[in-house]
Amino acid sequence: MEKHMIYDLSYANKGVKIKDLPNKEYMILRLGINDHQDTEFDNYLQQIGSAEVPFGLYWFTYASSIETAEAECKVIRNIFNKNKDKYVFFKNLFQLPLFIDYEVEGKYNAHIQPKAFGQTAPVFKNMLSDIAQVGLYLNTGLLNQYLPSPDVSVEAKNMCTKNLWWADWTNRTSCPTGNYYVRQTGAGMYNGFKIDENIKGKDFKTYHNDAPVWETLNKINIDDKYRIIVQKRKD
Known part of the structure; x- marks a missing residue:
């Protein structure tokens, strides 16, 4: 019997x-990174609808303070609002x-400092x-660093134990x-593409019944303050 697979995709x-x-x-589709939507997100979302495959999302963060995390959340909400008609259409799959x-x-x-x-x-x-x-995406090294650290808040540690996407190859x-x-x-090779592979854990569950009501999502504007705070890293 073939093992069912969870693939994650990005640009x-x-x-x-x-x-x-x-x-x-x-x-699992990459919604975006730091200050912008993933360039292939719209394409993948359309394919998800056509293939009728349930999905989740991930956001690559650069936030290193409360203020910059708040700024990234503003960007995420703005992307959700911009795409809310698509989400209404696909909400039974999210x-x-x-x-x-x-x-x-x-x-x-x-x-990623504690x-x-x-x-x-x-x-x-x-x-x-x-x-x-x-949820959180964390690898083994970061988990081993965060869990015993006095610099990591109790709330953040608790988040590591629910909806954890654990990276360990x-x-x-x-x-x-x-x-x-x-x-x-x-990762595996599929028709010439290298794609990350994932499996379900004991804590896996779907949240179909908890799907948010996209029709009521309020528009969030990004003001000048957040435009300054959130910027692309060019390291």
Whole structure:
């Protein structure tokens, strides 16, 4: 029996056809990074609708303070609002969380320091929980750093134990938090495309019945303050 698979996609997989991916059960699409929507998001969302595959989202963060996390949340909400008609159409398929992705990007790593993580992770949950279930994407190294750290808030540590997208490409059999929601296990080649592969954990569940009501999503404007705070990193 073939193992059902959860694939995650971003601009880096441009050209892939979701309908051609084997044994797909769910997809996780990159909503965006730091201050802008992923360039392939619209394309993938259209393919999701055509293939009728349930999906979740992830956001690559650079936030290293409460203020910059709030700014990124404003951007996320603005993207949701801009696409709300699409989400209304696909809302029965949006069944997985919105994961906030903490990982190194080039030389920039201020956002993954324990104190920064402890401050910013709860901001995403508090500001976005009305439009999505919020989870975290963390690798084993960061989990081992955050969980015992006195610089990480209790709220942020608690977030590590629910809706955790655990990244570990080794043969390790146990997660630092015990259970996990989804595990990224590695990558495979599909029709010439290298695509990350994920499997469900013991904590996996869908949130179909908790789908937000996109029709009532209020428009969030990004004022000049946030335009200054949120900027692309060119490291």
